[in-house]
Amino acid sequence: MLKKLLRKSLTASQVITYGITLLVGVLILLLTVQLYVDLAPMLRQNSSVFKKNAVVVSKNISVLKSMDKGKVAFSDKETTRLKEQEFVKGIAFFRSSRFHVAAYIEQSEDIPLFYTDLFFESVPDDYLDISTSDWKWNPDSNFIPIIIPEAYLNLYNFGFAESQNLPVISPGLISRISFNLKLSGNGKTDHYVGRIVAFTEKINSILVPDDFLQWANQYYAYEEELRPGRLLVEFENPSDEQIARFFHENNYSINQNELEMSRLFFFFRLIFTAFLFIALIIVILSLFYIILSVKLILERKKETILNLAAIGYNYKQIASHYQRLVSVTSIVAIALSCLASLLIRQQHVIYFRQFFEITTNPAVTIWVSIGLMVILLSAYNVVVRRTVRRNTGQG
Amino acid sequence: MQIRIQQLKPNYMSEEEVLPSDIYLKESVVFEPGAFYLIHAASGKGKSSLLNFLYGLSFQYDGSVRIDNAEPNPSLRLSRLSYVFQDLRLFPELTVMENILLKNQLTGYKTIGEIESLLDEFGLLYKCAAPLSTLSLGQRQRVAIIRALCQPFNFLLLDEPFSHLDPANIEIAVNMLAREIKKQDAGLILTSLERENYFEEMSVLEL
Numbered sequence: 342m343l344k345k346l347l348r349k350s351l352t353a354s355q356v357i358t359y360g361i362t363l364l365v366g367v368l369i370l371l372l373t374v375q376l377y378v379d380l381a382p383m384l385r386q387n388s389s390v391f392k393k394n395a396v397v398v399s400k401n402i403s404v405l406k407s408m409d410k411g412k413v414a415f416s417d418k419e420t421t422r423l424k425e426q427e428f429v430k431g432i433a434f435f436r437s438s439r440f441h442v443a444a445y446i447e448q449s450e451d452i453p454l455f456y457t458d459l460f461f462e463s464v465p466d467d468y469l470d471i472s473t474s475d476w477k478w479n480p481d482s483n484f485i486p487i488i489i490p491e492a493y494l495n496l497y498n499f500g501f502a503e504s505q506n507l508p509v510i511s512p513g514l515i516s517r518i519s520f521n522l523k524l525s526g527n528g529k530t531d532h533y534v535g536r537i538v539a540f541t542e543k544i545n546s547i548l549v550p551d552d553f554l555q556w557a558n559q560y561y562a563y564e565e566e567l568r569p570g571r572l573l574v575e576f577e578n579p580s581d582e583q584i585a586r587f588f589h590e591n592n593y594s595i596n597q598n599e600l601e602m603s604r605l606f607f608f609f610r611l612i613f614t615a616f617l618f619i620a621l622i623i624v625i626l627s628l629f630y631i632i633l634s635v636k637l638i639l640e641r642k643k644e645t646i647l648n649l650a651a652i653g654y655n656y657k658q659i660a661s662h663y664q665r666l667v668s669v670t671s672i673v674a675i676a677l678s679c680l681a682s683l684l685i686r687q688q689h690v691i692y693f694r695q696f697f698e699i700t701t702n703p704a705v706t707i708w709v710s711i712g713l714m715v716i717l718l719s720a721y722n723v724v725v726r727r728t729v730r731r732n733t734g735q736g
Numbered sequence: 737m738q739i740r741i742q743q744l745k746p747n748y749m750s751e752e753e754v755l756p757s758d759i760y761l762k763e764s765v766v767f768e769p770g771a772f773y774l775i776h777a778a779s780g781k782g783k784s785s786l787l788n789f790l791y792g793l794s795f796q797y798d799g800s801v802r803i804d805n806a807e808p809n810p811s812l813r814l815s816r817l818s819y820v821f822q823d824l825r826l827f828p829e830l831t832v833m834e835n836i837l838l839k840n841q842l843t844g845y846k847t848i849g850e851i852e853s854l855l856d857e858f859g860l861l862y863k864c865a866a867p868l869s870t871l872s873l874g875q876r877q878r879v880a881i882i883r884a885l886c887q888p889f890n891f892l893l894l895d896e897p898f899s900h901l902d903p904a905n906i907e908i909a910v911n912m913l914a915r916e917i918k919k920q921d922a923g924l925i926l927t928s929l930e931r932e933n934y935f936e937e938m939s940v941l942e943l
Binding site for chain 2: 342345651734
């Protein structure tokens, strides 16, 4: 009887419109969130010889700056400001050799006579991800381990060796070749033995252990310490989009590859946020639509509801009639979205697995679905109950 | 169950409008359990308002209404107070039987057979399945009376219940009500424009 009295309240088209809108909104929402969860770890990945999350920062060199070397260096103020940025975990200075360095090899069968002026730089060992036991300087021995950019070897192998008809050298081979080093300055000259122990892609410099350079600078140096022209900056999260913005604003140069991920991640997040926003708007609008429809019906049925209350019906009994249909529709719509989202995810995981490993699981889809169900149902039912209660004068 | 009212006055009426009577603005009026009361007044004096205050449908009054020392509340409507509204409050989209069952479903107080015999008493059994909208006002009034009997109560409130009934039907109604009220050991508060003692031993209160 109550059904007969209150029926023809919500039309089928209203309920179906609500169900479909909610389904579409929730499906977009779930897919977006799941895709984000699946892809984010891949985009955050960062592998390098260097310590993770650390990059080399320098100032851009312009025509004007080339006249004045001081302008290429970082001032104390600039380094302090950099340190204060919240995305910076720590910074380290490059130490440069301030004495004369020459490398040479005496003539042998395979390798030609070779003599070149060199320079050394060093960074704190914390910033290097090199585990080899060779990377150690012993003050008692005359051995100096060296790291050179991989590009140097390539330059020799594919450019110089080719054109000069010289043999090519593999990284393994070069690591076994020792060469002589002549260090001079401050009126002293000493000979050492050097060997390349590792290669780096990240930094264009010839690196030696920091403690060695510190000692050597004191021993051979004849000039005051220069301001650091290059910094090593360690980030909290290298995909933070603030990083690219900050370096761009300050006209600092940063290894482009390092920022590539950051940029990619930034755009990925932008798209993700846009989709999330659209999905939320659809979900919220669908909820508003059904609440508005029900409120309108309650207004139209106000007298019936008042009379039902007068003969002893509780507002909860009356409200439950309007709660049931919409609640069931919401649950079915969200459950269908969840199912569809899981099926679609299964397909995209198969596709993505061709390119990289996916270790995440679809739990987030299920949790978000449950969360949405709880939030939507509570919001709807609270509003309906409150409206009916007001209409019955039992509030 | 005892109903006690004190210093009662509808708050939408001024002091001048509400002349001191047997009820309004009285220090204390008590409706004793099992007793019958006729509230007599001309139109517009606030008879329906009084019953609505007692039933907990309206709270637009000054003073106090206490039912067994508590404020009137909706939960009394299922087992303590029954009410035949002046405007009946039936549902025209339902049939006669559905209108009665809507109430009886809440209480489970009468069987279908009992309801049918009450309808028969009023000569309305043949209208059982007819939509209420096809009934005359007098017929509807009788349906409303039967509906009010489909629950346990301590007091039956009747707001001009016979206004559209002919003397023959009034007699049937009075007999039916007297029987049902006696069965429940209940009291009765009836408002009327006429000062007529429908039931034996009725106290008359002027409003």
